[in-house]
Amino acid sequence: MNVGKVIHVAKREFASTAMTKGFIIGALVLPAVFAAIMPLIMVLIESAAPPAEVGRVAIADRSGQVGGLLAERLTPEALTEARGDAPKELAEQAESGEQPDTGGIASAAASMIGEVPRFQIDALGPDADIEDAKGRLLESHENKADLTLAIVEIDADAVERTEGETQFGGYTLYTRPEVDVRTSSTIENTVERAIKDTRYRIAGVDADELRALTRVRSGGVQEVTEAGTRESNKALKLILPFAVIMLLFMGVMTGGQYLLTTMVEEKSSRVVEVLLSAVSPMELMAGKILGQLLVGSTLLVMYAGVGILALVFFSMLDLLEWTDLLYMMIFFLIAYVMIAAFMAAIGSAVNELREAQSLMGPVMIVLVLALYMSFPVSLSPSAPWAVAMSFIPPVSPFAMLARIASTEPPDAWQIWLSILISSLAAWGMVWIAAKIFRVGLLMFGKPPNFTTLIKWIRMA
């Protein structure tokens, strides 16, 4: 095999795939645009806060005990004050580990809610007919401030249980359909708090005391390692294997698909025999596989690079074991060679891309299976079936990588055994593919089926 020729073929393969507008736009520009758009979307969401809603809220308080407090709490001043508490509370919850996120969401939420609504309160009295009251929601007024936006109906047993019942009553909120969801939820929250506080008062409990009693502060999960104690990041650790497998799948599929496409193009444009006058079939196949390997690696390195940058940015780089990256590259190489060999064989055997689809069906099923199976594998990486899968090609690169990236990585000997088995399988597939390739290249006419391919393997 003439290495120089292989490199020339690989160079052309890479240039004709990766230096095209389609590739640059599809693989590089689109993700970049998405990344650039994300902050923009955040800004848009923030600026999309609703205008302060103006109008009337009617209260039909059947219990006769909540209405006054509620009317007080629905004034703009009270709402502003309550809102000031909300982010604080969220932040406190986050700190105490009740919620996974930090104060970021709370402040974003606050800005999303916008200015507090300016309500005028109408007390309807405990016996008001609700059907009559609903009529107000259908009325129209010149002055927006005169429109009734919502009616709150508080049940008679909202704060004091009916004799013999264990449960309290509640409330119902009627609104105009056009009322913003953020406004109606402000009303809901306020009503709920008013009812709760009234219940506490009646029960003789101090509301602040109760809140203090029910809140538990937690120091989070701390992992103790040789290097020191650090915050556990279990959630991200679960996501990491998925990300790694998706990257692997994407890199392998991109390279493989392009390989198939260029191979079919060379055949259908009949350029293949011209090439064979200069290179041997094996040099051609090796060059093409190598060229598309570069294409796949380019994508992989780029996306993985972005991922690593993100980890650096959020200072979570310690999540990543550098040996894992090495394993990822090795398994990418193996998985790619397996798929590429197959794609080259199929590409050489057919005349059109359409004909390739039927032959590709089984391969795609295996690949997608490998992809999906990696998820359960990463969740139970030491289950016997997961261990078995990580040694059975062509699923093994995916399954083993999922195990490596999981929370219980396998022993090194297992990894290297899997690498050995998978490499042998990849070598075998290249050997078979080479046979099909040699025969298929000059076969035009009727597209082959699997039986024909097997005949070719015997023939070559």
Place this chain on the structure above:
Amino acid sequence: MRSVRKTFGKKVAVEGIDLDVPAGELVGFIGPNGAGKSTTIRMIMSILFPDSGELSVLGKKSAVESKDRIGYLPEERGVYKKMKVGAFLRYMGALKGLGGPGLGKTADEWLERVALGDVKNKRCEELSKGMQQKVQFIGCVLHEPDLIILDEPFSGLDPVNMRLLRDLIREQHDAGRTVIFSTHVMVQAEQLCDHIVMIHNGQKVIDDPIGAIRSRYAPRIVRFEGLNGADASAAVGGLAEIAHVSATDGQAEAHLADGVDPGRAIAAMTAAVPMARVELHRPSLEDIFIDMVQDTADKDERERLRAQLRQDGTPTEAGGAS
């Protein structure tokens, strides 16, 4: 080539061909479509491998070891549609082991020579089929190979480009290179070759210099036309020197009797009838070929072959077994 045999499944494509092509020769492979020409050429190129028999190319066991010294224009040829013409030629040159800054210059010079100087930066798909063919020919000779193999190089070319290509092939031959080309149109071979190899049904039926073929198949037919359109057939047919008279394509033809000298026959014919034209007809390769396969082929088959050997159309969709 020694006793080279190649089968595709049950079909025998090439049956025991022996062939020597001396260095510096210009050899034409002729034969109808499906005769085994392309298969033979592909085996010379080590693109296909014979089932049995041996062959050596440029002193090596197979062409694989000397690909850079061979220029090959396959019958099934194409270009990368999206690639620029200049880039395509540079790529072909690079695959043939050329390199350096001289490569681009050589490619440009060649494009100028075949009147394609302005297409260098065009994509291959923008070129006509004939233009693409010229580009492919350049790709085949760019690296100044010792052996040039052209499979049906003339198909799809217009008369002007056919002449251009003929001149280019002759020029390569004059430069001392060995040229093998195949064609199913006999006239092209007659115009160009020193040496003819005729293949029929996978077997070599002729392998001789063109002069030797001519002398072996000495003219035995006199074409004639009576003066003022008079029908001279009856009078000519009555002569002792003439075996019988026939008509081919509207031409009256007198077939000489065995052992009769053509000169004597012509003298006898002009003496017998006033003639507007009397002409000793040299057999074309086409005639010879039809004559050779006569034993095996019936009349319809002969006519079909004759039509095929004249037709200068595009080759039929050839599979691996062409």
